[in-house]
Amino acid sequence: MAQDLTPEYTVPGVELDAAGRLIGLLRMRLHALNDLHLTLKHVHWNVVGPHFIAVHEMVDPQVDRVRDMADDVAERIAALGGVAQGTPGVLVEERKWEDYSIGRADAIAHLGALDLVYTGVIKDVRAAIKEAAETDPATEDLLIEQLRDLEQFQWFVRAHLESTGGKLATAGAATETDAASRGADLG
Template sequence: MATATTTSNASRHSRTDHVSHPAFRADAQFAGHLQRLLVDLNDLALQGKQAHWNAVGPNFRDLHLQLDEIVDAARTFTDDVAERMRAVYVVPDGTSARTAAQSSLPAFPGGEVRTGDAIDAIVASIYAVTGTAREIHDDVDAADPTTADLLHGIIERLEQLAWLTDAERREPETSVPEAIIA
C-alpha cells in the first residue's frame, strides 16, 4: 500500500503539474551579473582564509582576526547572493572550478606572506569585489531594485572592511588616495 501512495505522489508532482507565476524572474543578463558577483565573493572568502593561515609579521594577531571578519562577511554575502539568485529562478554556480575560471580578483600570493603584503592583497581583492558590485549595479537596479538593495549592503560593508584593514598601512597626509578634508 505504501508503494502505491509513493507512486501516486510522484506522478502528482511531475514537471508539468507545477506552475508558478513570480512577479519578477531574472533574465540572462541579470543572472550573469549575479553569477559574477557570486564568484568574486566566493574567491574573496577563499583568499581571506589563505591570508589568515599564511600571514606573518608585525601586527599578525590583529590582521588574523580582521581576516576572519572579512571571510565571515564574504561567506554571508555569498549565501545571500546565491539565495537571491534562487529566489529569482537563477541556478547559482559556486563550484571551485567556476570560481577559479571566472573570478575577477587579483591572485593571492602563495606561501607565507608578510602582514603588510597580505593587507595590500586582501584590500585589492575587496575593492575588486566592490568594483564588480558597482559595475553591475545600474543594470541590476533597473531590472530589480530589491536586488540592488542587496548590492548596497554588500558594497557598504566591504568598503568599510577595506578601509578598516587598509588603515593599518596608511600614513597621514602621505597615502594614496589622499583623504578629502570636508
C-alpha cells in the same frame, strides 16, 4: 558564446530575459565572493610578523560576513529561477581575474595586496549595482548592502596602510605583488 541563463520562471514583476541577465550578473558576484572568502582565509593562515595577531583576528569576521554575502547572492539567484553555481571548477572557469598571488608574508604586505583585491571587488559591485538598478530594486538593494560592508572592510585594511598625513602606501600599485611590496615598506 555566452550561456543562456534565462530561467523557466522568476519573481513577479521581472521579465524572464531580465531575470536571465540578473542571474548572470549575480553569478559573477557569487564567484567573486566565494573567491574573496577563500583569499581572506588564505591571508589568515599565511600572515606573519609583528602585526600578525591584529590582522589574523581582523580577517575572520570579514570571512564570515563575505560567506553570508555569498549565501545571500546564491539565494537571490535561486529566487530568480536560476541555478547558483558554487563549485570551485565553475568559479575558476568563469572568473575574469587571476588567483591571489601572495603566499606566506608579513601582515602589512598581505594588507597591501588585499587593498588591491578589495578595490577590484568593489568596482565590480558598483558596476553590478548600476546594471541591476535598471531591472530589479531587490537585487540592487542586496548589492548596495554588500557594497557598504565591503567598503568598510577595505577601510579597515587601509587604516594599516595609511600615514598620519593621509598618504596610502599602495597608491598607484598595479599588481598584488607591487601593492604587497609597498605595504611591506611600511612595516
